[in-house]
Amino acid sequence: GDSVTQMEGPVTLSEEAFLTINCTYTATGYPSLFWYVQYPGEGLQLLLKATKADDKGSNKGFEATYRKETTSFHLEKGSVQVSDSAVYFCALSDQGYGNNRLAFGKGNQVVVIP
Amino acid sequence: DGGITQSPKYLFRKEGQNVTLSCEQNLNHDAMYWYRQDPGQGLRLIYYSQIVNDFQKGDIAEGYSVSREKKESFPLTVTSAQKNPTAFYLCASSIRGQGTYNEQFFGPGTRLTVL
Numbered sequence: 001g002d003s004v005t006q007m008e009g010p011v012t013l014s015e016e017a018f019l020t021i022n023c024t025y026t027a028t029g030y031p032s033l034f035w036y037v038q039y040p041g042e043g044l045q046l047l048l049k050a051t052k053a054d055d056k057g058s059n060k061g062f063e064a065t066y067r068k069e070t071t072s073f074h075l076e077k078g079s080v081q082v083s084d085s086a087v088y089f090c091a092l093s094d095q096g097y098g099n100n101r102l103a104f105g106k107g108n109q110v111v112v113i114p
Numbered sequence: 115d116g117g118i119t120q121s122p123k124y125l126f127r128k129e130g131q132n133v134t135l136s137c138e139q140n141l142n143h144d145a146m147y148w149y150r151q152d153p154g155q156g157l158r159l160i161y162y163s164q165i166v167n168d169f170q171k172g173d174i175a176e177g178y179s180v181s182r183e184k185k186e187s188f189p190l191t192v193t194s195a196q197k198n199p200t201a202f203y204l205c206a207s208s209i210r211g212q213g214t215y216n217e218q219f220f221g222p223g224t225r226l227t228v229l
Contacts, residue, residue, distance in 0.1 A: 043118075043204055043220035044157075089156060100145055100164075100208055100216055101172075106156040 002027045004090050006105035014113050015082055021075040021108050023064075023090035031092040033057075033066050033073040034102070038087040047075075047088070085112045116141045118221035120205050125226045127192075127199070135190045135224045137205035144210035146188035147218065150174060151202040160203075163188055164210050192226065200228045 007022040025031065032051045036044040048057030053068035064075045073090060090105040118139045127133045139146065145164045149157040159172030163182040177196025182188055188207075192199045204223045209216040 041222075043120075043222045044206075045220070046217055049217075100210065100218070101159065101162065102157075102218060104157040106154055 002031065002092060002094050002103045004092055004103055004105035006090050006108055010109040010111060012111045012113065013080060016079045017112075019075070019077045019080045019084070019110065021088055021090075021110070023073045023075065023105060025071050025073065025090075025092050027071075027092055027094050029094045031094040033064070034091045034093070035062070035064055035073070035075050036089045036091060036104075038089065038107070040086070044089065080110075080112045082112045082114055085110055118205060118207055118219060120203075120221040120224050122224060123222065125224055127226065127228050129228055130194045132191055132193050133226065135192070135203055135205075135226070137188045137190065137221060139186055139188075139205075139207045139219075139221075141207055141219060142185070143207035143219075144185065145208045145216075146182070147206040147208075148172075148178075148180065148188070148190045149204045149206065151204055151223075157204065160190065199226055201226060 003026045005024050034049045035047040037047045038044050048059040050057040050066035053066055056065045062077045064073050087107045087109050089107045091102045093102050121136045147162040148160040151157050158174050160178050161172055161180045163169035166185050169180050169182050179191045202223050202225050205221040206218040208218045
């Protein structure tokens with residue numbers, strides 16, 4: 001079945017540092033790819049998305065490019081702020097099922113230190 | 115304001131008791147979903163419904179039940195058959211998916227603790 005793999009472990013970095021969170025996927029069809037963010041004690045919010053190969057999603061300084069050849073959708077931000085501290089989830093939706101289901105990675109806790 | 119509400123925010127239950135989590139949306143969405151979140155496990159789909167009076171099991175439906183009698187409401191019951199119910203439960207809704215992905219909007223969640 002479809003699955004998403006995120007890099008292991010939390011990410012701790014200093015303010016203004018460069019952030020990368022790796023995400024790779026396995027899917028039988030042509031999935032859409034997403035990054036969701038969860039701030040402490042809250043539900044998930046869609047951060048960005050890409051619906052086809054070579055698309056770049058971007059929002060709030062975050063970017064991710066849909067790479068079909070490497071089945072990847074890595075999240076990057078050039079200069080993080082303390083307010084970016086949250087849990088980040090990579091997800092995919094394979095419309096071959098026609099039911100709008102999402103498959104999520106395990107998430108990465110990001111902690112930005114002032 | 116349109117959105118999804120979940121209640122209560124925190125819920126405590128004794129072992130052997132059933133408990134129902136509420137999820138209401140005023141976004142006029144046809145599809146609704148329930149996810150379970152455990153530390154280090156990401157989100158796992160429990161049940162989903164694409165239309166009133168219809169719902170399907172997700173990946174971890176055992177020990178849970180749902181109903182969808184109204185478009186705006188999708189309550190989840192955690193039964194005594196669920197072996198490890200302590201978790202964070204998230205409800206979501208979307209326009210019904212038909213060939214293209216439609217964004218899922220999430221509620222704030224309910225944290226269930228079994229004592």
